[in-house]
Amino acid sequence: MNTLDIQALRLRLPGTARPVLDGVDLTVGARETVALVGESGSGKSLTSRSVLGLLPPGASARGTVRVVGDDVLAMSPGQLRVLRTGTAAMIFQDPRAAVNPMRRVGDFLTESLRLNARMRKEAAEERAVRMLEAVGLTAAALRAYPGQLSGGMLQRVVIAAALMGDPALILADEPTTALDVTTQAEVVALLGELRESFGTGLLFVTHDLGLAAAISDRVYVMYAGRIVETGPADELFARPRHPYTAALLDSTPRLDAPRGRLAAIEGRPPSLREELAGCPFAARCLYATDVCTRQAPALLPLADGPARLASCHHGDLVKENHR
Amino acid sequence: MTAATLLRRPGLARIRTSRAPLSLLCLGFVALVVALAVLAPWIAPYDANTVDLGNALAGPSAEHLLGVDASGRDTLSRLVLGARTSLLGPLGVVVFSTLAGVAIGTAAAWRGGWLDSVLSRGAELVFAFPGMLLAILIVSVHGEGLLAPVIALAIAYLPYVSRLTRSLVLAERERPYVEAYRVQGHSGLQICLRHVVPGVAPVVLAQSTINFGYALIDLAGLSFLGLGVPALTPDWGRMVFDGKTAVQYGYPLSAIVPCAAIVLTVVAFNVVGERWADKVSRRDG
Numbered sequence A: 001m002n003t004l005d006i007q008a009l010r011l012r013l014p015g016t017a018r019p020v021l022d023g024v025d026l027t028v029g030a031r032e033t034v035a036l037v038g039e040s041g042s043g044k045s046l047t048s049r050s051v052l053g054l055l056p057p058g059a060s061a062r063g064t065v066r067v068v069g070d071d072v073l074a075m076s077p078g079q080l081r082v083l084r085t086g087t088a089a090m091i092f093q094d095p096r097a098a099v100n101p102m103r104r105v106g107d108f109l110t111e112s113l114r115l116n117a118r119m120r121k122e123a124a125e126e127r128a129v130r131m132l133e134a135v136g137l138t139a140a141a142l143r144a145y146p147g148q149l150s151g152g153m154l155q156r157v158v159i160a161a162a163l164m165g166d167p168a169l170i171l172a173d174e175p176t177t178a179l180d181v182t183t184q185a186e187v188v189a190l191l192g193e194l195r196e197s198f199g200t201g202l203l204f205v206t207h208d209l210g211l212a213a214a215i216s217d218r219v220y221v222m223y224a225g226r227i228v229e230t231g232p233a234d235e236l237f238a239r240p241r242h243p244y245t246a247a248l249l250d251s252t253p254r255l256d257a258p259r260g261r262l263a264a265i266e267g268r269p270p271s272l273r274e275e276l277a278g279c280p281f282a283a284r285c286l287y288a289t290d291v292c293t294r295q296a297p298a299l300l301p302l303a304d305g306p307a308r309l310a311s312c313h314h315g316d317l318v319k320e321n322h323r
Numbered sequence B: 001m002t003a004a005t006l007l008r009r010p011g012l013a014r015i016r017t018s019r020a021p022l023s024l025l026c027l028g029f030v031a032l033v034v035a036l037a038v039l040a041p042w043i044a045p046y047d048a049n050t051v052d053l054g055n056a057l058a059g060p061s062a063e064h065l066l067g068v069d070a071s072g073r074d075t076l077s078r079l080v081l082g083a084r085t086s087l088l089g090p091l092g093v094v095v096f097s098t099l100a101g102v103a104i105g106t107a108a109a110w111r112g113g114w115l116d117s118v119l120s121r122g123a124e125l126v127f128a129f130p131g132m133l134l135a136i137l138i139v140s141v142h143g144e145g146l147l148a149p150v151i152a153l154a155i156a157y158l159p160y161v162s163r164l165t166r167s168l169v170l171a172e173r174e175r176p177y178v179e180a181y182r183v184q185g186h187s188g189l190q191i192c193l194r195h196v197v198p199g200v201a202p203v204v205l206a207q208s209t210i211n212f213g214y215a216l217i218d219l220a221g222l223s224f225l226g227l228g229v230p231a232l233t234p235d236w237g238r239m240v241f242d243g244k245t246a247v248q249y250g251y252p253l254s255a256i257v258p259c260a261a262i263v264l265t266v267v268a269f270n271v272v273g274e275r276w277a278d279k280v281s282r283r284d285g
Helices: A044-051 A077-087 A105-116 A119-136 A139-143 A151-164 A183-198 A210-217 A231-237 A243-250 A288-295 A315-321 B021-041 B073-109 B114-128 B129-144 B147-173 B175-183 B188-224 B236-248 B251-283
Strands: A004-012 A021-027 A033-037 A060-067 A088-091 A169-173 A201-206 A216-224 A224-233
Touching: A004 A044, A004 B175, A004 B188, A021 A033, A021 A044, A021 A201, A021 A224, A033 A044, A033 A183, A033 A210, A044 A060, A044 A201, A077 A088, A077 A105, A077 B021, A088 B175, A105 A139, A105 A151, A119 A139, A119 A151, A119 A183, A139 A315, A151 A183, A151 B129, A183 A201, A201 A210, A201 A224, A210 A231, A216 A231, A216 A243, A216 B175, A224 A231, A224 A243, A243 A315, B021 B251, B073 B114, B073 B147, B073 B236, B073 B251, B114 B147, B129 B147, B129 B188, B147 B188, B175 B188, B188 B236, B188 B251
Parallel strands: A033 A201, A033 A216, A088 A169, A169 A201
Antiparallel strands: A004 A021, A004 A060, A216 A224
């Protein structure tokens, strides 16, 4: 059984002409790290939030989101709280904002277990110390206020908090974006280690392709609320089959590339106020033909290997042209 | 949280101060008045209601440091014992209006929707009705006693607190840490009581401190009008009322002393509240 199994998730928000998420299929296996890549507004954060049942007000969701077999979208508020306390946890982008500045780190770590899992204070604190040590901090951090810790240390605290309920799945929503580069590397290495020692599945939401390649087993590329390509990380980045993935890779700065202007993708992502007839990327795509604006391509398996899927009418052309 | 603006009356809003000596002085004065009120029975040299008509309207002397009023009662003793009633009333107003105001403001901001509309419009309705008038109305129905004007003023002051709380909670609930707690499995009520309300409390309490001064003036005004406090109870507003005939005969001291006490106490509470609010907003900003 997959730790996370999202099927045909379709999410509509009031005041939009098309669904914000349009038939998203995504799985995370046990002990697997999966990256969800896309630009701002592509729906990647919304996808990860829907896993915890955190939908924006007025949203209507269809499809299924199963966490260890239970459908989140059908859960009662009480069941959702159980899910959030134990089964699934989330790591936020900015640790400075995600921790109540008025409370000590110890309170922050143990509160959920004490209140929602009815654990005794001593037991919860003991677990907090173990988790702090697992993320490379000491028990001294328990007594500290968030303001006394650096950004990197605080993100470790947030990761420790995510581990407190012994979750099967951790959702990391751009957990390194607010950190500086060296701290980023530390946090990413830490997440890798923890996956080994705690055996959790990890859904890593990011817009950083390099990071996605470094940390994940498999990658999903998202564009305008749809999964446009997926596959094992190394294969997908070596041989992209969707023009969007290819363009993203071309616009990544590289040290070994010839000097010159960085490639950019022309145009803008489609607005939520417009209906989409064909492929959402057609307007910006180098390979676009008539069929692209008329008919939306389906996400189909590729011959390249197992677990490789892409939704492009001209996938073969991309394969030939991309170095 | 910089958006939080305390509600002040126009007249006293000018006494804003960032100068430390004045605010320290005011804090000291507040402490002094509170200490006097608490220790009044042991400090007051005479019984507040011992009448000595032969000595009426005598000036300050070694026996009566602040003189004697028209009925021959020692002004200092009445002042010290009056501090109890004069502070207890506003305290009741502030406690009740703060508790109810925080509850209403938090509920309105957290739930939003129709509940917010009902509570906010209700608060505006009370706002539109003058507090003193409401108090006079309730006192005239309920009769003499401190309780009626305190309840009336508490209702009149409630919108000050509930509006402020609502705006603060609206800002607080959008902060990412609230969602982080939600993600850890906390219910809305838990987050509200354990994190949001303590988070906004300092600003609300600063507002309540300022309200304390206003309530003191209002209650003193009511006693001056002869409403509320029973005739023999020592009370600053009542003392001004009792002393006003003496002023006409050229013995103003027994009226001026309680006047000064009221004004100084109100100003002191105001300055302390303002200073507190400034400190809190600087820390968060």
